[in-house]
Amino acid sequence: MLSVTLRQLDYLVAVAEHGTVTAAAQALHLSQSTVSTAIADLEHILKISLFVRHPRGLSLTRDGEMVLAEARRLLRDAASLERRAAGLSGELAGELHIGCYSTIAPLLLPAVVTEFMLHYPAVDVNFSEGSQHVLLEQMDQGRSDVAVMYAYRFRNHLTDLGHTATKLTAVPPYVLLHPEHRLAQAESIALRDLAEDPYILFDLEPGGQYFLSVFDAEGVNPDIRFRTPNSELVRCLVARGAGYSLLSQRPKTTVSYEGLPYVTKELSARHEGLDVVAVTPGDRVRSKRVVAFIEMAVGLLRP
Structure with a gap:
């Protein structure tokens, strides 16, 4: 018969997420001793150490990280089982x-x-x-x-x-320009024509590396003026005239958060669409x- 209980796994997840037994107990509305005992019992049953104790709290051991991942899956499966057992068969x-x-x-x-x-x-x-x-x-x-x-x-x-x-789906990269940019009326843009302009790099990992690879493919070295992991900030900076940028996902509108317009243009060089x-x-x-x-x-x- 299995000795591990869902309650013990639930307490394990709480302690891992809150970093201390005290914080976990408060979140669970239980006494500290109840949670501490449950963790100790779980370690005894599994015959491994789940946490490293230090003055500032608890840190998961490597074994603890593995058990935590399995605990989360088991708890999710148990929640799913409860819903099915509540008369939701066939749904x-x-x-x-x-x-x-x-x-x-x-x-x-x-x-x-x-x-x-x-x-x-x-x-x-x-x-x-x-x-x-x-x-x-x-x-x-x-x-x-x-x-x-x-x-x-x-x-x-x-x-x-x-x-x-x-x-x-797949989405190709495109160019964002200020409405008064010299190339704003062009049908398409070659990156070499923007090489001297300040570039705003969308840099949410690993997006920055991808967009720089687009420049590499065209043999262009961009003049990077700003880097940001926020695509909306990219649009705001372009609409303010701080530079141009490349993005992949395309909103339905071409207006920044500040209500300022920008224009979008296709690249003249063909770049394979980025798979989503x-x-x-x-x-x-x-x-x-x-x-x-x-x-x-x-x-x-x-x-």
Whole structure:
């Protein structure tokens, strides 16, 4: 008979997230001794040390990190089981946590989350945003079920990292200019014609490296004036005349947060569209929730 309980795993997750037994106990509305005893019992059952104790709190051991990832998965599966057992048979149910690259999120998540909730009301949908590194780390730790990101070709292929990637769409890079820029009326832009202009680099990992690779492909060395991981700040700076930029995701409007206009132009050189992919761990079978999400995302992102 198994000795590990879901309650112990729940306490483990709380302590790992809050960093101390005291903070975890407060969040769980339990006594400190109750949480401390549960962690000690779990370590005894598993015959490993889950935490390193130090004056400022607790840090997970390497074994603890592995157990934490499994604990999160088990707790999610248990929550899904409870929903199915509550008379939801035949209906898609459980939890779905979506990780999404920050520049893709505003153009995908509002539509897909609301549409998904409408079609599958018994599924508890949640999401987070971040860089590619953060999203992959969350997924590997069991904190998300699927991650939507760009498949940057200069990086290790996602399949080489042990992940499964499904293409949702592809988006080519484009140029952002101030409305009064000398090339604002051109049909398309060659990057060599912008080589002397100040460049605003979108630099959310690994986006900056990707956009610099576009310049490399055209044999141009850009004059980088600003770097920022915020695509909306990029648009604001361009609309203010601080320089030009390259982005991939394209909003429906060409107005900055400040209400100032900018113009967008295609590149005259042909650059292969950057794939937007839905990534799942290669060692896990995709749940029906994840499959349904990917199918819906493909439909919403189809040109």
